[in-house]
Amino acid sequence: MKARKEMELHPCNPTEEGLASLHSVILRKEPSLWRAAVLYYTTYQAAHMSFKDLFSDLGQWMSDENVRWDYCMRAKRGQRDTSQPGAFCKDQVYLTGALEILKNRYSIDFHMLTRCGKVSYKDLPRLKDIADLENTRLPFFMSDDSLYKKRLDYIVKQNGLSDEDFLDIN
Numbered sequence: 756m757k758a759r760k761e762m763e764l765h766p767c768n769p770t771e772e773g774l775a776s777l778h779s780v781i782l783r784k785e786p787s788l789w790r791a792a793v794l795y796y797t798t799y800q801a802a803h804m805s806f807k808d809l810f811s812d813l814g815q816w817m818s819d820e821n822v823r824w825d826y827c828m829r830a831k832r833g834q835r836d837t838s839q840p841g842a843f844c845k846d847q848v849y850l851t852g853a854l855e856i857l858k859n860r861y862s863i864d865f866h867m868l869t870r871c872g873k874v875s876y877k878d879l880p881r882l883k884d885i886a887d888l889e890n891t892r893l894p895f896f897m898s899d900d901s902l903y904k905k906r907l908d909y910i911v912k913q914n915g916l917s918d919e920d921f922l923d924i925n
Contacts, residue, residue, distance in 0.1 A: 765875035773852020786910045791850040801830035801842035858921035860907045
């Protein structure tokens with residue numbers, strides 16, 4: 756942690772969790788980012804609603820009450836009084852991170868990013884000459900960089916997104 760501060764590295768969570776969200780769907784026929792989107796939505800709504808109202812609101816997206824309960828519990832965790840608005844907002848990083856990666860998918864060196872581990876893609880240019888990549892491996896689905904990026908393009912398409920949709924994302 757001290758080295759991260761000294762090097763003034765960006766937070767790694769958005770990249771790490773965004774990549775995990777993408778990798779959880781990358782080999783699917785229909786690679787939907789629905790779960791990441793629902794986590795984002797749930798957290799946003801929880802910040803403005805009580806647990807009861809959030810549970811009811813999520814009913815428009817999911818009929819299974821046990822699943823709704825789990826999403827509400829996750830968003831309200833750590834809150835002293837769940838009848839009040841308030842949320843644990845970390846879950847928004849799954850979608851924001853995934854969208855940020857998709858926006859920058861043509862400029863990210865994914866092999867280096869994966870081999871470096873817990874770093875932001877924004878720090879790769881600064882780390883490329885000092886990273887120790889010996890004895891690192893890539894997941895099988897990343898071995899062909901061109902195919903990997905085509906799969907990311909497919910995720911964009913299947914989620915009804917376009918590169919224009921990413922213009923407002925930092």
